[in-house]
Amino acid sequence: MNYIARTIGVTKTYAGTEVVSNVNMNIKQGEIYGFLGPNGAGKTTIMKMLTNLVKPTVGEIEMFGEKLTPNSYEVLKRIGSIIEYPFFYDKLSARDNLELHCEYMGFHNKKVIDQMMESVGLKNTDNKPVRDFSLGMRQRLGIARALITTPEFLILDEPINGLDPVGIKEMRDLFKRLSAEYRITLLISSHILGEIEQIADTVGVIRGGRLIEEVSMESIRGTQSEYIELQVINARKAIYVIEHQLTLNNYKLVDEHTVRIYDPGVAPSELTGQLVQHGIEIESIFKRSHSLEEYFLNIVKGDGDVA
Numbered sequence: 231m232n233y234i235a236r237t238i239g240v241t242k243t244y245a246g247t248e249v250v251s252n253v254n255m256n257i258k259q260g261e262i263y264g265f266l267g268p269n270g271a272g273k274t275t276i277m278k279m280l281t282n283l284v285k286p287t288v289g290e291i292e293m294f295g296e297k298l299t300p301n302s303y304e305v306l307k308r309i310g311s312i313i314e315y316p317f318f319y320d321k322l323s324a325r326d327n328l329e330l331h332c333e334y335m336g337f338h339n340k341k342v343i344d345q346m347m348e349s350v351g352l353k354n355t356d357n358k359p360v361r362d363f364s365l366g367m368r369q370r371l372g373i374a375r376a377l378i379t380t381p382e383f384l385i386l387d388e389p390i391n392g393l394d395p396v397g398i399k400e401m402r403d404l405f406k407r408l409s410a411e412y413r414i415t416l417l418i419s420s421h422i423l424g425e426i427e428q429i430a431d432t433v434g435v436i437r438g439g440r441l442i443e444e445v446s447m448e449s450i451r452g453t454q455s456e457y458i459e460l461q462v463i464n465a466r467k468a469i470y471v472i473e474h475q476l477t478l479n480n481y482k483l484v485d486e487h488t489v490r491i492y493d494p495g496v497a498p499s500e501l502t503g504q505l506v507q508h509g510i511e512i513e514s515i516f517k518r519s520h521s522l523e524e525y526f527l528n529i530v531k532g533d534g535d536v537a
């Protein structure tokens with residue numbers, strides 16, 4: 231497996247408080263890795279460690295297969311990032327900001343500036359100073375700037391924060407395009423499950439500094455089963471009928487009154503018909519499927535929502 235970035239047992243302590251605890255993240259080449267967790271969970275701190283802005287207290291970071299050290303300048307040139315609020319020269323236009331950045335980075339291909347402005351939808355901003363930009367425009371300018379040195383790996387900290395639905399959709403499309411057309415690996419943090427769910431190939435869930443899950447969306451979708459949930463007065467009696475009359479075996483006794491039937495192709499009407507015929511009193515019956523939200527809430531169950 232080709233990994234762009236890995237954190238190996240990474241812990242960060244500030245003044246005796248562990249804000250990141252023994253995190254093992256594995257970001258594969260070419261994927262969109264969604265980094266999901268509530269505010270204060272440690273996402274920004276990990277992103278800062280990945281870009282060498284902050285040093286882990288314990289553990290190691292591997293970037294493009296190499297151990298990250300304070301001297302990893304070449305490796306860092308292959309990464310673009312927006313972490314926390316990007317700084318711009320407010321009186322200058324988007325193009326002037328990008329030109330300055332190119333000069334600063336010693337990157338002299340001005341054609342790329344046009345390409346990037348077009349890619350992020352800022353081509354027609356002319357001489358408009360950045361101070362008159364909407365939040366969405368600033369975000370897009372930040373992304374253009376991060377892309378200008380043609381990074382292989384893009385790290386974006388809460389890129390859709392504060393955007394309106396149209397802006398969010400545009401960003402989502404942009405991320406997908408960067409991934410599909412430019413083959414850039416993306417690490418995107420968010421506290422909104424619905425957003426991560428729509429774009430990520432892999433989801434890492436962080437809470438209280440701990441990575442509590444790292445899972446591919448494909449595997450979660452594969453486990454999304456439909457079932458019929460049956461509420462009855464006596465679940466054991468119902469199971470007898472389910473097994474012997476309907477010859478179904480794929481069920482689960484949830485509690486004294488609840489049974490879930492996973493066999494595909496069972497019609498609720500057939501089920502109720504048989505149960506009633508055999509004197510089983512039904513309180514309710516419905517068909518449902520596990521949602522992704524349920525999946526993630528189950529992971530973090532107990533103390534509040536993940537998103």
Ligand SMILES: Nc1ncnc2c1ncn2[C@@H]1O[C@H](COP(=O)(O)OP(=O)(O)OP(=O)(O)O)[C@@H](O)[C@H]1O
Nearest residue numbers: 244245249267268269270271272273274275276388
């Ligand atoms: N320089 C620092 N000194 C002390 N504590 C810090 C420092 N930076 C971050 N923290 C603490 O570490 C914890 C994790 O913060 P972090 O910014 O990484 O979380 P986050 O998941 O990115 O959340 P947010 O979306 O709010 O930025 C927080 O409790 C924060 O107060």
